[in-house]
Amino acid sequence: MPKLTKEVRDLVVAKAKLEFLENGFEHTSMRNIASDVGISVAGLYKLFTNKEALFDEVVQPAMDEFNNYYESVKRDSIKRIDEDNLEAIYDTNSIENVLNMLYADFDAFKLIIYCSTGTKYENFLDDIVVRELKDVNSFIQIAKEKKVPINTVKPEYMQILMRAYYGALFEVVRRDFTRSQAEQFLQTLIDFFEPGWREIFRV
Incomplete structure (x- = not known):
């Protein structure tokens, strides 16, 4: 798994934007975002405490x-x-x-x-x-x-x-x-x- 660098964080935000646009907030999966970026779900939650925090970002x-x-x-x-x-x-x-x-x-x-x-x-x-x-x-x-x-x-x-x-x-x-x-x-x-x-x- 890659280190949780700023580059990884920026990639998470970019991938999340696409997921939110396609599925809306309620139907977006944090697991799918983590998978797309190539990090664990636990790693994603280290970057963002919850899905709404990611949406805010x-x-x-x-x-x-x-x-x-x-x-x-x-x-x-x-x-x-x-x-x-x-x-x-x-x-x-x-x-x-x-x-x-x-x-x-x-x-x-x-x-x-x-x-x-x-x-x-x-x-x-x-x-x-x-x-x-x-x-x-x-x-x-x-x-x-x-x-x-x-x-x-x-x-x-x-x-x-x-x-x-x-x-x-x-x-x-x-x-x-x-x-x-x-x-x-x-x-x-x-x-x-x-x-x-x-x-x-x-x-």
Whole structure:
């Protein structure tokens, strides 16, 4: 059996990604991963305490990137509201940033969104919606404090709309769109949703 070097660890992560993509988290076998790499199951568990720790290793860099991006957009949105620049919130230049993020580690996002049942990521989409609703409510409150006229939308309506928006957004991952296909689709998505957001918020 090979020594448990960094090279072996990296090979385990690479093999695990393929197994998770093919079988999903729940149906992936640690024994099969160990066999593919040429180490014992005991050796694999020396590297990763359990299957979820291995899944984390595969997807955490992409998850960190997503969280950093989300927080930067949130900070920028608050800054624009403070500057009375609500119109800029609809800036579609963020499409490029979203695509850069998704396509930097496309497989990891596919694992998070569609192959993560049984892990802490299995409600990823719903968690985004909850997070987004909280932040939108904060933006509305800030705008109202600044005497900016903005319409209040029922939370349950917003939840449905946000779920539809993010569900559509991540279809580019589920359908294995090329970068070019994704660019075209996301522009269509924005063309569809942006007038609706403007209408319901009256901004």
